[in-house]
Amino acid sequence: xxxxxxxxxxxxxxxxxxxxxxxxxxxxxxxxxxxxxxxxxxxxxxxxxxxxxxxxxxxxxxxxxxxxxxxxxxxxxxxxxxxxxxxxxxxxxxxxxxxxxxxxxxxxxxxxx
Numbered sequence: 001x002x003x004x005x006x007x008x009x010x011x012x013x014x015x016x017x018x019x020x021x022x023x024x025x026x027x028x029x030x031x032x033x034x035x036x037x038x039x040x041x042x043x044x045x046x047x048x049x050x051x052x053x054x055x056x057x058x059x060x061x062x063x064x065x066x067x068x069x070x071x072x073x074x075x076x077x078x079x080x081x082x083x084x085x086x087x088x089x090x091x092x093x094x095x096x097x098x099x100x101x102x103x104x105x106x107x108x109x110x111x112x113x
Contacts, residue, residue: 010057011058014056018053019072075101
């Protein structure tokens with residue numbers, strides 16, 4: 001498992017950056033409903049930057065390891081919604097987060113080449 005993370009480390013880190021950018025972009029879209037077009041445009045910029053970083057990440061890791069990491073967007077979205085929008089994090093959401101994280105770790109660590 002550690003070998004897989006070492007082999008794909010740069011790609012994994014870039015995918016995490018991509019997820020953060022995409023989630024911030026989506027949050028800004030949500031906020032733009034009340035705060036205007038400039039916030040929406042900033043959301044598009046973050047989302048676009050996330051997409052570009054994702055494309056770059058695929059150069060530094062295996063698709064079978066990196067693609068499942070996109071599910072971390074759901075984890076980051078839950079935390080951003082709680083921090084910024086004051087949404088409640090319930091027990092089922094916590095369980096879902098743990099399942100997603102466990103799945104990402106198992107898939108990312110399963111690269112045997």
